[in-house]
Amino acid sequence: MSGSHADVSKHVRAYVAVFIALAIGTIVTVAAAQVHIPHPMNYVVAMLIALFKASLVAAIFMHLKWERAANIWILLALCAVFFAALMLLPSLTTFDLPKQAQRIGAWG
Amino acid sequence: MSSHDHHTQGHGSGAHHELSFWRHYVFSTDHKVIGVQYGITALCFLFLGFCLMMMMRWQLAYPGQPMPVIGKFFGEAAMPGGIMLPEFYNSLGAMHGTIMVFLGVVPLLVGAFGNYVMPLQIGAPDMAFPKLNMASYWVFAVGGIVMLVSFFVPGGAANSGWTSYAPLSVIATMGQTLWLIGMVFLITSSLLGSVNFIVTIIQLRAKGLSMFRLPFFVWAQLVTAFLLLLAFPPLEAAGVMQLMDRVAGTSFFMPEGLVVSGVPSTVAGGGSPLLWQHLFWFLAHPEVYVLILPALGIVAEIIANNTRKPLWGYRPMVYSAIFLGFMSFIVWAHHMFMTGMGPTISTFFATTTMIISIPSVIILTALVISLYRASIRFTVPMLFALAFLPMFAIGGLTGLPLGLPASDIPLHDTYYVIGHFHYVVAPGTIFGIFAGIYYWYPKVTGRKMNDVLGKIHFWLSFVFINMVFGPMFVQGLAGVSRRLYSQVGYAHGEAVQSWTITSSWGAWLLGLAQIFFIVNFFMSMRAGKKVSDNPWEATTLEWAAPSPPPHGNFTTPPVVYRPPYEYSVPGLAKDYFPQHAAAEA
Amino acid sequence: MSTQTLPYTVHPHPVTGIYSGKFGTWLFLASEVMLFGALFSSYVLLRVGAPEAPSPLHWPSHEETHLSWRIGGFNTLVLIVSSVTMVMAWASLKMGDFSKGRRYLWLTFLLALTFIVVKLSLEYVPKLRGGYVPAKSTFFSLYYTLTGLHGLHVIGGMVVIGYFLGPGAALWKRDPEYYTNRIECTGLYWHFVDLVWIFLFPVLYLM
Numbered sequence: 003m004s005g006s007h008a009d010v011s012k013h014v015r016a017y018v019a020v021f022i023a024l025a026i027g028t029i030v031t032v033a034a035a036q037v038h039i040p041h042p043m044n045y046v047v048a049m050l051i052a053l054f055k056a057s058l059v060a061a062i063f064m065h066l067k068w069e070r071a072a073n074i075w076i077l078l079a080l081c082a083v084f085f086a087a088l089m090l091l092p093s094l095t096t097f098d099l100p101k102q103a104q105r106i107g108a109w110g
Numbered sequence: 111m112s113s114h115d116h117h118t119q120g121h122g123s124g125a126h127h128e129l130s131f132w133r134h135y136v137f138s139t140d141h142k143v144i145g146v147q148y149g150i151t152a153l154c155f156l157f158l159g160f161c162l163m164m165m166m167r168w169q170l171a172y173p174g175q176p177m178p179v180i181g182k183f184f185g186e187a188a189m190p191g192g193i194m195l196p197e198f199y200n201s202l203g204a205m206h207g208t209i210m211v212f213l214g215v216v217p218l219l220v221g222a223f224g225n226y227v228m229p230l231q232i233g234a235p236d237m238a239f240p241k242l243n244m245a246s247y248w249v250f251a252v253g254g255i256v257m258l259v260s261f262f263v264p265g266g267a268a269n270s271g272w273t274s275y276a277p278l279s280v281i282a283t284m285g286q287t288l289w290l291i292g293m294v295f296l297i298t299s300s301l302l303g304s305v306n307f308i309v310t311i312i313q314l315r316a317k318g319l320s321m322f323r324l325p326f327f328v329w330a331q332l333v334t335a336f337l338l339l340l341a342f343p344p345l346e347a348a349g350v351m352q353l354m355d356r357v358a359g360t361s362f363f364m365p366e367g368l369v370v371s372g373v374p375s376t377v378a379g380g381g382s383p384l385l386w387q388h389l390f391w392f393l394a395h396p397e398v399y400v401l402i403l404p405a406l407g408i409v410a411e412i413i414a415n416n417t418r419k420p421l422w423g424y425r426p427m428v429y430s431a432i433f434l435g436f437m438s439f440i441v442w443a444h445h446m447f448m449t450g451m452g453p454t455i456s457t458f459f460a461t462t463t464m465i466i467s468i469p470s471v472i473i474l475t476a477l478v479i480s481l482y483r484a485s486i487r488f489t490v491p492m493l494f495a496l497a498f499l500p501m502f503a504i505g506g507l508t509g510l511p512l513g514l515p516a517s518d519i520p521l522h523d524t525y526y527v528i529g530h531f532h533y534v535v536a537p538g539t540i541f542g543i544f545a546g547i548y549y550w551y552p553k554v555t556g557r558k559m560n561d562v563l564g565k566i567h568f569w570l571s572f573v574f575i576n577m578v579f580g581p582m583f584v585q586g587l588a589g590v591s592r593r594l595y596s597q598v599g600y601a602h603g604e605a606v607q608s609w610t611i612t613s614s615w616g617a618w619l620l621g622l623a624q625i626f627f628i629v630n631f632f633m634s635m636r637a638g639k640k641v642s643d644n645p646w647e648a649t650t651l652e653w654a655a656p657s658p659p660p661h662g663n664f665t666t667p668p669v670v671y672r673p674p675y676e677y678s679v680p681g682l683a684k685d686y687f688p689q690h691a692a693a694e695a
Numbered sequence: 696m697s698t699q700t701l702p703y704t705v706h707p708h709p710v711t712g713i714y715s716g717k718f719g720t721w722l723f724l725a726s727e728v729m730l731f732g733a734l735f736s737s738y739v740l741l742r743v744g745a746p747e748a749p750s751p752l753h754w755p756s757h758e759e760t761h762l763s764w765r766i767g768g769f770n771t772l773v774l775i776v777s778s779v780t781m782v783m784a785w786a787s788l789k790m791g792d793f794s795k796g797r798r799y800l801w802l803t804f805l806l807a808l809t810f811i812v813v814k815l816s817l818e819y820v821p822k823l824r825g826g827y828v829p830a831k832s833t834f835f836s837l838y839y840t841l842t843g844l845h846g847l848h849v850i851g852g853m854v855v856i857g858y859f860l861g862p863g864a865a866l867w868k869r870d871p872e873y874y875t876n877r878i879e880c881t882g883l884y885w886h887f888v889d890l891v892w893i894f895l896f897p898v899l900y901l902m
Contacts, residue, residue: 010789017786021779028771028896032764035757035901048897055893063782063886071713073312074721081725084340084439085732091455092388092740095443098452236701238715305722313703313715343726344733351737354840359830362737362840366752380752380833385740389733 013062020062027055137248139240140661144247145226146554148217155254156214156540157624162206164621169194171614173596188266196595200269201285203593205257207272208289211397212296213254215539219404220300220338221250223546224307224331226554230652230659231325233316233668233690238309246303253295260288271593273394276363276386280355281370290353297346300338307335316651316690318670322428323689325650325674326421329428330407333435334400341396341439348389355381362386384449391442399438401535402502403431405542406473409495412549413477414675415648416492417484418685421675423476430469437466447515448522456515463513470506474499489646490564494545497572498538505533508583523593526586529579537575544571544627552645556657557638563630570623577616581609647686650674654690705873720880724887727848731891734841738898741833755834757901761827762838766817767900770810771892777806778889781882788875793867796878800860803885807853814846838899845895848888855881 031051039047061067069075138144168177174193181192188198229237237243260267265283268274279286311332315324324332351362359377363386366379414421421427443451443459451459478499486492508530511517521527544567552558588606590597597603597610644653651670655663668690676687702708703715711718745754757764784799829839859878867874 010786014783014786017779017782021775024775025772028768028775031897031901032768035764035897045902048902052894052897056890059778059886059890059893063778063889064883071707071711071718073711073713073718077721077725080336080436081340081728085728087440088344088392088729088732089736089739091440091443092385092736093743095384095388095446095451095455098454099450238701238703239719240701242719301723301726305719305726308722309715309719312711313708313718314701339722339726340729343730344736347730347733347737350844351734351836351840354829354836358828358836358839360836360840361830361833362741362836378752378830378832380741380745381836382741382744385737388740389737392733 016062020058023058024055027051027058137244139236139244141225141229141237141240141243142554142659142663144243145222145224147247148221148225148250149223151251151254152214152217152222155209156218159206159209159214160621160624162202162209164617165194166199166202166206167614167617169199169596171611173598197269198266199595200271201261201267204268204271204274204289205261208257208268208293210535211272211401212293213257215401215535215543216300216397217250218543219401219408219539220303220307220331220334221247223327223404223408223543223550224303224334227550227652228307228328228331229310229314230553230655230663231328231650232311232314232319233651233654233664233670234310234314235662235664235667237306238313239306242302242306246299246306249295249302250299253292253299256288256292256295260285260292263288273390274352274386275390276352276355276381276383277365277368279386280352280364281375287353287356290349290356293349294346294353297342297349300342301346304335304338304342307331308339311335316668316670319651319689322425323670323673325407326410326424326427326431327404327407329431330403330410333431334403337396337400337403337435337438341393344389345393348386351389352386384446387446387449388442391445392439395442395445396435396438398531398534399434401539402470403434405498405539406431406477406502408542408546408549409498410477411648411650412491412495412545413480414677415549415646416487416489416495417480418487418677419480419484419675420673420677421476422480422482423472424673424675427473427476430472434466434469434473437462437469441466441513444513444518447518460514464510467506467510467513474503474506489548490559490561490568491545491549493565493568494541494548497568498541498545501533501537501541501575505530505535505538508533520589521586523591524586525582525590525592528592529582529586532579532582536579537572541571544568547631549646550652551634551638552641553652553655553657553659555635555638556640557634558641558645559634559638560630563626567623567626567630570626571620574616574620574623578613578620581606581613581616584609585613644688647684649676649686649688651689654688705870705876714876716876716880717883720883724883727887727891731841731844734837734844735894735898738837738841741837745833752833755832760834760838761822761825762818762900764900766813767896770813771896773806773810773813774889774892777803777810778886780806781885785875785878785882788867788871788878791871793871797860797864800856800878804853804856804860807849807856810849811846811853814842818842841895841899845888845891848891852881852885852888855884 031048034047034051035044038044066074135143138147165177165180168175176192177189177194178192181189181194184192184198188195194202225237225243229235257267263284265285267285268279268282268289270279270282270286274286274289311324311328351360354360355362355364355377361377361379361381363383364375364377364379364381365383368375368377368379410421410427441459441462443455444463447456447459481496486496508526512521512527512530548559548564585597585606586592589602590600590606594600594603598607641657643655643657646653651668654668656665669692670689671692672687672689674689676689678685679687701715705714707714742754746752780799780802784796784803787793787796787799827835829836859874859881863877864874866877
């Protein structure tokens with residue numbers, strides 16, 4: 003990431019813009035929860051907004067937009083893959099069982 | 111044992127300003143002192159874990175008989191009249207596993223060898239974050255102390271197995287709470303350490319030391335550090351959740367309608383015992399590779415050095431290690447075939463398990479091919495390294511039937527499993543550790559360990575360790591469960607009881623054989639033969655530093671000119687060409 | 696005791712393009728992702744496995760949990776603002792304005808304190824008094840573990856920021872670039888804490 007004054011003051015404008023976007027995002031999340039979107043779309047909407055907000059934080063506040071170090075990107079890619087394995091597989095281990103057995107599977 | 115020049119070359123040499131004893135040997139930030147601290151602590155724990163096992167072996171071989179000599183020291187709560195109680199046996203089993211894995215082998219491989227050797231091998235003055243390094247050791251030490259204290263609380267130490275499966279672990283005695291607290295400390299220590307290792311290897315390599323000029327040991331440490339970094343946090347989360355279950359009465363792992371000893375449990379329920387298994391094995395399978403990769407790294411160093419040839423297939427070995435690390439994250443549920451997973455997902459995990467055996471075989475094969483047509487020097491470290499190869503192969507191959515659901519079901523939780531993974535970690539990893547100790551001892555102390563004692567130690571260990579673990583395959587195929595307090599009284603168990611007795615005698619004789627090592631280890635500190643900085647005529651950078659290396663390691667920052675294992679280069683007078691030598695002197 | 700100097704603590708490594716502290720911070724954050732990932736995974740598994748509504752063990756709707764989205768939303772905004780002040784602190788230091796950077800750091804610290812005070816006084820204490828203890832249900836088990844662990848991270852961040860406001864500030868005089876770098880690393884951690892909350896808020900308060 004570059005360090006000159008001009009660049010940093012350009013960043014500052016981006017920070018303010020992101021702040022506004024995050025505030026709006028928070029209001030939209032709350033509003034979406036109030037209007038009772040049918041299940042399971044409400045989860046999808048909430049998670050999409052959260053993902054959008056999180057990517058703004060990561061890209062601008064955590065400077066990933068300007069990050070050129072390959073190591074960080076390799077690390078993030080690895081982390082994303084294992085995170086996905088961790089998130090999905092435990093729940094998936096019962097997906098090919100009948101509904102009743104899924105409950106038993108989850109409950110031991 | 112001191113790694114610092116002040117100690118061995120006499121006090122007040124005046125090269126550095128004097129540090130107090132505390133800053134020098136106790137709260138040191140020097141990676142070499144920390145490595146030695148890890149080494150000594152972990153060797154003590156390794157010995158303790160071994161003692162726990164030798165006691166268990168008495169109960170297994172001669173169930174219900176009072177233990178001679180030692181039995182009467184344990185009091186009524188553990189061994190009334192010298193006869194071991196089942197609860198105490200369970201504690202010994204759980205703590206043997208925990209101590210060996212988390213307090214013995216991993217701290218030795220990563221904390222001791224990694225800390226001491228890795229920065230030297232990359233030509234760095236220290237680890238990237240020296241204070242963090244010190245913190246890792248002390249957090250580890252606290253975790254170890256908590257584990258030790260747990261032996262003395264009411265109900266004894268954790269007794270739900272080293273895997274701490276819920277719901278048994280949640281309703282267990284207080285020792286389990288301390289086990290969890292201890293684990294949180296040990297995990298935190300590993301996390302801090304792994305951050306430090308990765309940054310050091312990536313950032314602090316000497317000039318000219320590109321990634322593919324790194325010794326294989328450093329690659330092994332790098333992959334290991336990634337495994338620790340990304341696999342340990344889920345267990346930390348699981349540990350916190352189990353702690354909540356035990357302390358705050360939550361029910362993460364507690365199902366509804368649980369009945370304990372005929373009494374309905376009061377917990378709200380709604381949790382999943384399988385969740386614990388998922389989170390535990392998400393760590394514990396990569397942990398298997400944490401246990402084996404650095405040992406493979408040590409063995410590779412020693413084989414290259416003692417065959418006087420470059421390693422055969424260095425690059426495929428590196429790629430295999432990376433692939434191994436990657437795959438180890440998606441095989442964990444092969445420990446859980448018995449939990450009622452669906453056939454599709456079982457097949458998925460069986461397939462990934464078969465795939466992960468490929469890179470292990472590539473590494474092993476490359477090491478074996480390296481021996482081909484070499485003029486092998488049968489030094490003590492080389493003997494251990496050579497024995498490692500077939501032992502690890504037995505351990506690995508016996509694992510294949512466990513990776514397939516159909517053959518895993520009859521073998522699950524039998525002594526076959528115990529035999530399988532002990533072949534990997536005992537004659538495998540621990541032989542690797544012994545090889546490493548004999549190999550790098552001259553670097554740490556400036557003296558060599560005694561050869562004759564070392565060879566006696568090797569041959570006795572080699573014979574007896576097979577006597578311990580070989581019979582377990584027979585027991586396991588006969589169907590004896592690994593968690594039985596006594597197999598006598600079951601027809602299938604009594605039929606193979608003679609094998610159990612053989613195995614127990616093997617264990618005790620193996621214990622006696624270690625006397626040669628212990629004597630050698632301490633005696634050589636003062637009386638060992640003084641050797642040069644590079645007694646094995648090795649090529650890698652750690653041998654370019656003085657023995658023992660001073661604070662800051664190298665007298666001048668080394669520059670690297672060539673790959674790590676340039677042995678027997680045609681046209682050179684000497685049969686080794688060090689990485690840091692600009693041209694042959 | 697430093698008789699030696701380690702390279703790349705302040706200036707980026709010429710090949711990797713990053714200084715050691717920042718790389719270390721990212722590695723640490725990767726492990727944090729896996730830590731919270733395991734807890735989110737547990738949330739999914741337990742929620743998917745929960746029985747349907749008539750059962751006493753069904754997953755509670757947010758009307759039943761009595762968690763106020765107003766308090767949660769307020770705390771979300773507090774953390775977002777604290778992220779902005781944190782990154783502004785770094786930007787000010789980067790432009791050489793120490794006193795402005797310090798003011799922003801103080802703001803960040805006070806916002807973190809606000810978050811914790813609101814969390815404890817308006818949520819934890821009334822909830823615990825009202826019988827909504829961790830043992831009440833799987834939902835509350837998760838709620839307390841997730842928010843508790845997140846809260847500990849906030850407190851950890853406050854300790855670090857406090858250190859750089861207090862004894863750590865001396866580093867600015869000795870090596871301003873080093874100090875700025877350390878604030879950048881602190882900021883990375885702080886934004887991650889914010890990022891976790893961005894997911895926790897809808898998951899616990901709205902879904």
